[in-house]
Amino acid sequence: MRYLVALVLGLATSGAASAAERTLTVYTYDSFVSEWGPGPGIEAAFEERCGDCDLRFVALDGGVDILQRLRLEGEGTGADLVLGLDMNLMAEARELDLLAPHRVDTAPLALPIDWADDTFLPYDWGHFAFVYDSEQLSEPPGSFRELLEAPDDVKVILQDPRTSVTGQGLLLWIRHVYGDEAPAVWARLNERVLTVTNGWSQAYFSLFMNGEAPLVLSYATSPAYHMAVEETDRYQAAEFEEGHYLQVETAAMLANTEQPELARDFLAFMLTPDFQRHIPLGNVMNPAIDLGDALPEVFERLIQPRSLTFTPEEVRENRRAWIREWLNASVR
Amino acid sequence: MSEVSLPSRWATLSRWPPGLGLAALTAVAGLGLGSLGALLWQARELHPAMLWQEPWLAAVLRFTLWQATLSTLLAVGLAVPVAVALARRPRFPGRALLLRAMELSLVLPTLIGLFGLVAVHGRRGWAAPLWEWLVGAESGYLYGLSGIVLAHVFYNLPLSARLMLQALETAPAAHWRLASQLGLTRAALWRTLEWPRLAPLLPRLAALVFTLCFTSFAIVMTLGGGPRSSTLEVALYQALKFDHDLALAALLALTQLVICLSLWLLALSRGGAPSLVVGSAALPAGGRWHRRDAVGASRLTDAVWLTALAALLLPPLLAVVLAGLTGLPELPRSASLWPAAARSLVMALGAGAGALSLAVALLVGSRWLRTRQHAWSALLMEGGGQLILVIPSLVLGTGLFLLLRPTLGSGWQGYGLVVLVNAFMALPFAMQVVRGALPGLSAPELRLADQFGIRGRARLRWLIWPRLRRPLALALAYAMTLSLGDFSVIALFGSPSAPTLPMLLYQQLGGYRWQGAAATALVLLMLVVLVFMLLGWLTRRPPRYPWTRYAREERHARVS
Numbered sequence: 044m045r046y047l048v049a050l051v052l053g054l055a056t057s058g059a060a061s062a063a064e065r066t067l068t069v070y071t072y073d074s075f076v077s078e079w080g081p082g083p084g085i086e087a088a089f090e091e092r093c094g095d096c097d098l099r100f101v102a103l104d105g106g107v108d109i110l111q112r113l114r115l116e117g118e119g120t121g122a123d124l125v126l127g128l129d130m131n132l133m134a135e136a137r138e139l140d141l142l143a144p145h146r147v148d149t150a151p152l153a154l155p156i157d158w159a160d161d162t163f164l165p166y167d168w169g170h171f172a173f174v175y176d177s178e179q180l181s182e183p184p185g186s187f188r189e190l191l192e193a194p195d196d197v198k199v200i201l202q203d204p205r206t207s208v209t210g211q212g213l214l215l216w217i218r219h220v221y222g223d224e225a226p227a228v229w230a231r232l233n234e235r236v237l238t239v240t241n242g243w244s245q246a247y248f249s250l251f252m253n254g255e256a257p258l259v260l261s262y263a264t265s266p267a268y269h270m271a272v273e274e275t276d277r278y279q280a281a282e283f284e285e286g287h288y289l290q291v292e293t294a295a296m297l298a299n300t301e302q303p304e305l306a307r308d309f310l311a312f313m314l315t316p317d318f319q320r321h322i323p324l325g326n327v328m329n330p331a332i333d334l335g336d337a338l339p340e341v342f343e344r345l346i347q348p349r350s351l352t353f354t355p356e357e358v359r360e361n362r363r364a365w366i367r368e369w370l371n372a373s374v375r
Numbered sequence: 376m377s378e379v380s381l382p383s384r385w386a387t388l389s390r391w392p393p394g395l396g397l398a399a400l401t402a403v404a405g406l407g408l409g410s411l412g413a414l415l416w417q418a419r420e421l422h423p424a425m426l427w428q429e430p431w432l433a434a435v436l437r438f439t440l441w442q443a444t445l446s447t448l449l450a451v452g453l454a455v456p457v458a459v460a461l462a463r464r465p466r467f468p469g470r471a472l473l474l475r476a477m478e479l480s481l482v483l484p485t486l487i488g489l490f491g492l493v494a495v496h497g498r499r500g501w502a503a504p505l506w507e508w509l510v511g512a513e514s515g516y517l518y519g520l521s522g523i524v525l526a527h528v529f530y531n532l533p534l535s536a537r538l539m540l541q542a543l544e545t546a547p548a549a550h551w552r553l554a555s556q557l558g559l560t561r562a563a564l565w566r567t568l569e570w571p572r573l574a575p576l577l578p579r580l581a582a583l584v585f586t587l588c589f590t591s592f593a594i595v596m597t598l599g600g601g602p603r604s605s606t607l608e609v610a611l612y613q614a615l616k617f618d619h620d621l622a623l624a625a626l627l628a629l630t631q632l633v634i635c636l637s638l639w640l641l642a643l644s645r646g647g648a649p650s651l652v653v654g655s656a657a658l659p660a661g662g663r664w665h666r667r668d669a670v671g672a673s674r675l676t677d678a679v680w681l682t683a684l685a686a687l688l689l690p691p692l693l694a695v696v697l698a699g700l701t702g703l704p705e706l707p708r709s710a711s712l713w714p715a716a717a718r719s720l721v722m723a724l725g726a727g728a729g730a731l732s733l734a735v736a737l738l739v740g741s742r743w744l745r746t747r748q749h750a751w752s753a754l755l756m757e758g759g760g761q762l763i764l765v766i767p768s769l770v771l772g773t774g775l776f777l778l779l780r781p782t783l784g785s786g787w788q789g790y791g792l793v794v795l796v797n798a799f800m801a802l803p804f805a806m807q808v809v810r811g812a813l814p815g816l817s818a819p820e821l822r823l824a825d826q827f828g829i830r831g832r833a834r835l836r837w838l839i840w841p842r843l844r845r846p847l848a849l850a851l852a853y854a855m856t857l858s859l860g861d862f863s864v865i866a867l868f869g870s871p872s873a874p875t876l877p878m879l880l881y882q883q884l885g886g887y888r889w890q891g892a893a894a895t896a897l898v899l900l901m902l903v904v905l906v907f908m909l910l911g912w913l914t915r916r917p918p919r920y921p922w923t924r925y926a927r928e929e930r931h932a933r934v935s
Contacts, residue, residue: 073878074885078711102874107616114619115776135619196513198498203596205613233601237498238518241596241609244884249489249597252889254499268887327887363618370431373602 064097067305070109071126076100081325088317089309096305106208110136118299124306126166126294130352131211133163133293134359143298146307151314153333155289155350163293166313167328170287170348171212172263172280173199179257183281187220191231198237199258200250204366206241209260215358216288218365219351229372263287263346268327270341286349292328396740399733400759406799407762410774411628417777418621425623435605442520442595443588446527451535451581457684458539459569460677463666476688477533478907479900482856484877485593487896490698491691492526493517501690522598527591529687531584538580538807541846542572561668582642583807586635586764607631608767615769628770635765636758643754699897702890709891711879716898719859719876722794727855729798734760734805734850760806763799768863771796796864801854808850848914856903
């Protein structure tokens with residue numbers, strides 16, 4: 044009983060931060076702050092660096108939810124910084140007029156593309172890819188063409204572009220490779236599709252890991268976790284000759300934060316090895332700077348495909364139309 | 376003196392039911408309609424024409440109605456023979472286990488349930504070789520309409536059968552004694568004892584299951600095989616999250632609200648009359664008497680039904696348990712598991728207590744209205760309890776957020792809100808369970824109680840409470856475990872880094888910790904079992920009565 048009371052009190056007071064410290068509130072997504080995600084290590088490193096500050100993560104469901112929360116809260120937002128908006132959400136986030144320039148030297152950045160944005164600062168990146176189970180599929184497709192022409196029993200698990208980031212990634216990927224031919228490709232791809240789940244977790248955990256299909260839409264970095272932690276080479280990413288769509292995850296500071304200095308300190312800290320070394324196995328993504336020897340060995344065994352991107356503005360303008368295009372091609 | 380004051384005190388007491396009911400209704404309607412209203416108010420312009428101008432929306436609506444109808448018919452229809460068989464066989468090895476499993480399946484978080492279903496029924500599942508041997512083709516039945524219906528039956532048949540069993544067991548011992556002495560046949564038993572118990576339950580149960588299937592999201596998408604099989608909530612999700620189109624979101628939510636609520640009103644008006652015969656619910660009487668229909672061919676059919684139930688329920692649960700066992704070595708390494716479990720339990724207790732109080736208030740209020748011939752107000756009050764179920768949680772969350780904007784989202788407020796919304800979401804289930812037992816005293820019993828001056832607290836304590844404690848415990852267990860496994864609400868408001876169990880599960884999956892996630896799922900499952908067992912055990916023994924007709928009846932039942 045006493046434990047219960049203590050727990051309830053603990054819940055009640057956990058919201059109140061001590062007044063003496065400078066508090067930096069960061070909106071981010073769930074898996075970033077989890078016990079084994081990069082969050083805890085980064086929090087400790089940053090708080091040690093600044094001395095008297097308190098880094099407070101608020102975990103939302105995903106990048107889209109961070110944007111949604113900013114929209115709803117507007118000027119009165121409780122965030123000093125947002126971390127987890129990917130390139131495809133940048134245009135919409137910029138439109139809200141709530142963000143401020145980062146003024147951080149982007150020279151250390153080591154991305155597959157050039158980065159010139161003065162508001163959004165990347166902290167990791169990865170390619171969307173089809174991960175295959177080598178015990179079911181000895182020769183993975185080497186291109187979209189090969190995937191479309193694969194034998195009937197080679198099924199693939201996708202995610203819905205309306206509810207999942209990876210699903211939207213495939214939408215942009217196919218659109219980038221095939222342009223106006225995309226609807227025809229979707230129609231053909233549907234013959235390969237086992238099912239389209241609402242989220243990545245369902246697809247990867249409930250279906251793919253249960254052996255339901257040899258291919259699943261995921262990230263090119265996914266095999267790194269299997270190789271490094273589970274010590275198995277069974278799951279690998281298939282490299283497509285057309286290139287792979289790129290996801291870059293970014294952070295940005297709010298314009299009317301009460302801690303502009305601290306926020307900029309954090310953004311600068313993002314591009315240091317102390318932050319970045321938590322990314323590869325914590326977030327299972329590629330670090331945004333060159334980590335040198337600190338990069339886990341397994342990352343060198345990942346595929347290194349050519350990168351495809353649309354600008355954030357192109358994505359914002361066309362997303363709805365492309366989703367409808369996909370929908371109509373798939374429903375037929 | 377006391378004879379004068381007592382009736383007047385009872386009169387003041389009897390003003391409580393409508394007041395309580397009204398307060399609960401205001402809270403539910405305020406929360407549901409308030410959040411929808413906030414969305415509408417923010418959206419400003421509505422274009423209802425969008426609903427029929429988007430061809431795929433019409434297709435989605437048709438499909439949703441079709442799969443929900445099919446799922447409901449199968450889940451509720453098949454639950455009838457299962458419940459009857461369970462009532463006829465009060466003692467067989469594994470019955471307790473089967474009942475536990477039935478309680479589990481409803482509250483299983485979808486992600487875990489899907490894992491179990493895929494492990495058993497998937498293309499590489501346990502049942503696949505059997506299917507290939509029987510049909511000669513590769514097993515692909517889990518994807519598409521058949522898979523959706525299978526999953527919905529897996530989730531809802533046990534709930535339906537469990538509630539039907541509860542209704543069957545409330546038949547008074549005297550009736551069973553009579554039936555036994557008369558040697559009633561199968562058909563006669565069904566006509567005189569079983570059907571009158573089930574009939575008032577069916578419309579509401581069907582409406583509940585239909586609503587659950589209509590609003591089902593992850594199951595329909597994961598097993599649907601593509602956007603052909605979709606639900607309104609996907610469109611809503613897109614409108615709200617990616618497009619920030621509040622108007623379309625509100626419109627879709629309204630569509631869902633209108634369809635489901637009209638169904639509820641229809642169901643409530645059909646199944647309105649509570650059963651005339653009221654027995655003492657404390658005595659699970661059915662099986663104590665020799666039943667003529669319990670021998671012969673029914674042995675075989677009952678065995679078939681119960682085996683089918685076990686085959687539906689147990690393998691997926693077993694798959695989850697087995698996966699969890701392989702993850703057990705990971706448990707000590709997960710520092711946040713036990714705090715998360717404690718946090719979840721505290722929140723579940725709050726939500727369960729809230730749901731129960733609301734359910735009782737609404738039911739008492741609507742009963743009060745019905746006995747005073749305000750049939751429609753009574754309907755409205757009972758229907759109001761179902762409101763939260765038909766408002767998509769995404770709309771609820773966003774609307775609440777808009778309403779409470781400046782103060783929301785930090786620390787304990789977030790948790791408080793989650794408890795509150797979970798209480799409202801568990802309300803329909805709690806009402807369903809308590810309702811069957813609430814009719815309370817029959818007219819002769821009421822007269823008798825009045826004549827003896829058993830009123831107010833005494834009536835509550837000695838006549839009403841003994842009948843209610845078991846159903847209340849079951850309702851509390853359902854409400855608690857529903858909130859224990861809930862992820863949708865907690866994901867809405869965001870939280871500081873202290874997760875609840877289902878959140879922890881998703882975090883583990885997001886971080887590729889399959890083994891740890893499986894172990895977390897197992898712990899969640901164990902907690903659910905524990906809650907049901909504990910609450911069942913606490914109310915297992917009938918309370919000690921003073922020397923009343925109850926005690927006599929009970930003694931008779933024991934002697935024979």
